[in-house]
Amino acid sequence: MTTTIPSTMTGVYLPGTSSTERRELPVPTPGPGQVLVQVGASGICGSDIGYIYRGYKTHKGVDGPAYRGVVSGHEPSGRIVAVGEGASRFGVGDRVIVYHIAGCGLCDNCRRGFYISCSAPSRASYGWQRDGGNAPYVLAEERTLVPLPDELSYVDGALIACGFGTAYEGLRRIRVSGEGDLLVVGLGPVGLAAGMIGRGMGARRVIGIEPSEGRRRWADQLGVFDATFHPDEIGAALDLTGGAGFAFTIDASGTAPGRSTALEAAAEWGDVSLVGEGGELRTEVSDTLLHKQLTLHASWVTSLPAMAELAENLVAWGLRPEAIVSDRFTLNESDEAFALAAGASDGKVVFVAEGDV
Template sequence: MNQQIPKKMLGMKLPGGAKVESCECDVPVPGHGQVLLKMKAASLCGSDLKYIYFEHTDKTGGARYDNVIAGHEPSGQVVSVGEGVTDFKEGDRVVVYHIQGCGYCDECKKGFFINCQQPQRRAYGWQRDGALAEYMVADTSTCIHLPDFLTYEDGAMIACGFGTAYQGLLRANVSGRDIVMVMGLGPVGQAAIMLAKAMGAKAIGVDISPERLEMAKRIGADEVVQGGEHAVSEVMNLTEGKGVEAAVDCSGSSIGRHQCLEVARMWGNVVFLGEQGTVTFEPSPLLLHKNLTLHGSWVTSVGNMERLVEFLDRKKIHPSDIITHRFPLKETDKAFEVFATGKTGKVCINHEME
């Protein structure tokens, strides 16, 4: 490529208090086993919004260091490689799994860096510089090749949200035999709708937001139901009173979680994906007597993300279809303001808009 790499770059940090701070900083140099990426797309995540942009507190476990460049949904092009790198070269297009673990614990050996409990665990945009900059250093163990069909925006969608939705559907063993209800149609919920459909299932989307119900229709939901006290009866009517084989909660709300248990049919699967919140329910009628399997699911593994990339390429699906707003890097503050309204699909920083 012989691309000229500057010495300085623009980056974005989240100091809390619903603010975004821009900074000029040195372009990083890749070390052993690392690559330097020119960022092409970086999308915003609800966890950044909840835990850093607003509160600037850590409720998900593990220390978060201040003064790091934000963003953990990166997709970009390799412009420089460090020592010992053999599987990536300059010009390669990549999506980045957003956490590097210690590499030696049981969870890391399985590729679930997200579950690493060791102090070496570092997430991009949380404990190490992330995607909301012109350049980013990434460990090759977290990099996945991006096929030509998938755009850089597609890659950013895969980096966290689609991977999370995919893992949840895998936990429920979703197939073409199933009706899947997705509760909460934010970006992860929209991803779950798209992926459930690609797996052959019938998909029902539930949300309190009319805007997000319309989005779900556009991306292929078979049915959409207005969230609220009548949602359960409407879903039961749509399933001839039997309920759904899989209910996936992406809302994180107590009502949403409870309604997932209510609409799941006998021997069904319920997956809790949405963060925060609480839920209280009676185990006997809602779980035990229905023989339900209740799964907690958090992100995915590197291996499953690689398989997701292959699946999307094979099915010719663009995850970027759920993007509703795009901004250049220098307007990251506006991007967060819009995302915080709760009425968007995915909001993406497109570095090529500069």
């Protein structure tokens, strides 16, 4: 398939004032080890909202703005339309997910596949320190690509690129299985992903906790949660376990109350996963942690191999990430898309190519 590549394109930038800007820029040419991906879909992440859209804030210990005024978006998926010299694993026409960090490839974390934790100064995140996926094309390092199975859409791929990868790693750490029930605290996009993946991994029951009535309704229609509750109804959720608590809990809320709920609702010898960014962890130690013999896991995104594994597993489980998408926009609607993602969206907000809304 031959694609005519234009010389310029329009990308979405975030000036840090709870608004967006669309600017014209050249379509890049891939250099050694790089590819040009025609973006089929690109998701809006909560970290984009908290750290960039609403203003310049420090992130990952960076002194000063972590966002470098580049094209936004670190959740792209699409089709390769050009390859640079030395690119060998992927070729023109391949459907791919872009892992959102370009690590050095040499430090210990990179060699484990965790580019997210790269310790080198050259580490650059798409949409933060280098141009990201909120544009018709994104220049990507071939080493950051994950194959997108034919059974999955570009929207599926965009969701795997960050939120679903984050949820999967958190659930892998606590070894979710049919030996116990799973409690998901916070039913934003990552929490919805955790519920879906937990179902795929075989959790006996999947229960959600979320204060927003709209988000609970959205979660209920997915068909992966056995029940959802307001945080004030945690007692009713525990009743489903006979009062014993949950063998597996995961907090995707990123809030102190949410994390406390995940800990307090865990059963004896339970496993707790924390994946929500920001905020604090507040807990009583003796009765909540020590006497229940809990194991606490903290997880940040996932690795390249695990992301590829997740894509294949989703196909095997018959699950489609795009089911959690509540709103689709084109890049020309960037103001509306980001405002909704920063406000009252029920599910995930994504950009899709013109004509695919």
